[in-house]
Amino acid sequence: MDEFDFDDDVFDDLDEAELEELERPAKRQKSSHPASAPNAEEHLALAQRLLTEKFGYAAFRHEQAGAIQSILAGNNALAIFPTGAGKSLCYQIPAIAFPELDRAEGRASENAGLAIVVSPLIALMKDQVDALRKRGISADSIDSTKTWDQQIEIYARIRNSQLRILYCAPERLNNEGFVVSIRDVPGGIRLVAVDEAHCVSEWGHSFRPDYLKVARFVDEIKAERVICLTATATPQVAEDICKAFKIDESCVYKTSPYRPNLELHAKTIESPGAADDIIGALFGHEVKTETDKRYEELFRFLRANPGPTLIYVALQQQAEHHASALCKQGFSAAAFHGGMKTDVKAKIQDDFMASRVQIICATIAFGMGIDKPDIRNIVHWDLSNTVEEYSQQIGRAGRDGKPSRCMFYLAPSAFYLREVFARGDLPSRSSLKGLFEDILNQARGRAVGEVFNVSHYHQGREYDIRDSPLSVIYATLELRFGIFRATTPEYSSYKFQASKSYFPAIQGDKAPEAKAILSHAKKKLKWHEMDVNGACKATGLNRMNIVGKLNKLHELGHINLVTKGIEHRYTIQKKLPATEAEKNEVLDKLYADLVGRENDALNRGREVMELITGQKCFALQLAEHFGMGLPDGKLKCGHCTYCITGIQVKPPRRPLSSTNSESIQGVLKATPIRDDPRLLARVAFGIRSPRISQLKLDKLSVFRSLAHHDFEALLREFTKVCD
Structure with missing residues (x-):
């Protein structure tokens, strides 16, 4: 088992003379x-x-x-x-x-x-x-x-x-x-x-x-x-x-990101029903190849351009479905995504590196650190999150210097997917306020220099805030406001099942940590529950030494150790905000920062669309995004879709339905929530959040029922109801 702060006391066994010998020399000039x-x-x-x-x-x-x-x-x-x-x-x-x-x-x-x-x-x-x-x-x-x-x-x-x-x-x-x-x-x-x-x-x-x-x-x-x-x-x-x-x-x-052996291509596929299918795939519905015209284009492209290929998709289920569809067409393909077990992913990666599998259908979980020089094709099935992500992914092709092709398929579903990803992280201001009050309550009563513990998991679900924005909020409070400083997290729960060798081993171990475990691990049914902090207080032993002993017993097979409940720990750095004015000042800045992040995420998706549908050479536009240009001041690469055709790639149409009171009332009748308009808008649009999952609102028939509406318009309508 692993503990976050194993190394807190690595040098405890050194005396003063040894520590002095370890001191670093004067900083070199x-x-x-x-x-x-x-x-x-x-x-x-x-x-x-x-x-x-x-x-x-x-x-x-x-x-x-x-x-x-x-x-x-x-x-x-x-x-x-x-x-x-x-x-x-x-x-x-x-x-x-x-x-x-x-x-x-x-x-x-x-x-x-x-x-x-x-x-x-x-x-x-x-x-x-x-x-x-x-x-x-x-x-x-x-x-x-x-x-x-x-x-x-x-x-x-x-x-x-x-x-x-x-x-x-x-x-x-x-x-x-x-x-x-x-x-x-x-x-x-x-x-x-x-x-x-x-x-x-x-x-x-x-x-x-x-x-x-x-x-x-x-x-x-x-x-x-x-x-x-x-x-x-x-x-x-x-x-x-x-x-x-x-x-x-x-x-x-x-160095310029321009690679002369990469051909950058894009094609817009207007597929009736494709948007509905992709939206359904977010929630477990099968995507039908016959309703998404991109499949025929993909099959044609791969037959014309054989060789090792990466196909990037947005969703785990898409990766599975694509691999299955390709295998049915006679291609050698496999899926890869973050939901797979580590050993399965390792085998798929090894098979691809050894060319036993030719095509990998993957989410962005695949590719970091992959150094296969002969990747011939990169296919983007959905809109990349950012231009930077697109640049990284196409950079995995043609590292052997031979010609390689990068194809980008544009479809109406791209708009919805990008908005779902971008809109999911901004909490409501009331949620942020509740979180901030909870943090202050956890820290209240402790002096500067003292430590308080919080569970990000429970706070995220209590205040409907995803892990990523929650970590941003804590980092902002730490680095911008200096209220506290993160220190080593720890598990809140240690329990184990004892094997037949446990009692002989623990009773024969004369170390004080072994004695502490023997006296403080209380058996409840088949599990022993270990109060590590209680044992530390009672014995004066260091927490990590006790945890280290538990891990050692686990590694030797004497116990089966299970840890749960990561608690993050923070050291208070200065006096906490106390008055409403002080707290509101922090809240206003925090919320403005989070709103800015949402807008930035939406803009990044637009930048990708502009790169592919602009009136300019793809390679030049990509280089200019990073503040550079093409070699020798060239304005064209000569082999991207725009350079070859001289015609701008048309962006796909984004059909939006008008918001009406009947559709709004349908969502309101299905859910009693009236304290958070953003949550209601997410339900209607089809965006999961911790609270939505906890209340099982994503199982309602109205969930994503207004997916083809403008999110901001939905938010305005639900705000009227909640005010």
């Missing part, structure tokens, strides 16, 4: 500009040698060399390279170069320090760690799949300067024990690499609140330098990243 570094040529020669010896490449590509030189010179840098352009080398080479760099510059030491890579995907971390180890490079990752003993071993290797690169998720940076431990590693933190750095920016297409805390982490551990990496940063996002990590404009390295 940065040069003011990479070009001004006196050893720039030596740095490049070292990097070139490591590139060949360790990675087997003859030369750097794109702006890799410039970014690496910046890092070796001691500067922070930003690398904006297309998907598949080798961003990882920009931190891997410096990480293994530091020992030689130190010797060359007269700073030789047994403690060459550590490079930390912040990455959002465990699978990606594992793949990179495995690849580095095969090349003889010492690397590892701290993630939720690691056992207690594995984590202890990793920290021992860090203490002994036996690890060059450590991967971790951004959520790990909330762990106070991790921050303390990492801050004091021998040789210091030489480099922090921030992968998918666009997640730092609130303007980024996949903003993640935990990424906002990475810059604070960099300061807290006194990292020598930072490199941020992304394939998709608009000028505004790049500016946000540079501001957060103090990156000079001269240290920004970017």
